Amino acid sequence: MGKKQEPSVAASSEWTDEEGLRQPRGDVHAWLPGTNQTLCGLPLHRARLDRFQHVLWVDALWLADTTDSGIAICRRCAAAGGRSTRRWSRVDPRP
Template sequence: MVKVAASGTYDAGEGSRLPAGEVHAWEPGQNQTACGVPLRRAGLGRFPHVDFSDTDPVTGGSADAVRWVCPKCVAATTPRRQRTGRRWERTDPRP
């Protein structure tokens, strides 16, 4: 249930607004992003109707005007297994 906080707003027509500019992960009920940036002081707008996974420029979705996705927020919201790809394994143990 991770939503989006962004530095700008993009009007997609039909009265819908989408995140633009700098994008961070945000959980409703919190007043800071997943990486610790305070929403009010940074001037970030909340988008409770947009999932954070939809703001990836590669996948499309709500990412038409997204310029930068916070790498710390991506790391905080991605499960550890998906980040590493495979588990660490010692290939040549010492005696």
């Protein structure tokens, strides 16, 4: 539709909610549907990440902030523009 595509997520682990939907857990990265790597450059297959096309990255960020969801947000993905409501800013390069 000419709109910029919102990233979904890819995660190292998953659980199933009450409605039977797969939900991400563990290491959670931003992933653009149609690509085979995360925003931070990890190949999904080699990093053993599962795709969650129905879970938007912004929602995962919100879940990680507000719930005890077991989600570990990838800081490199967050810095790579996954947080679409904020202007991109340089992060501390040290770990």
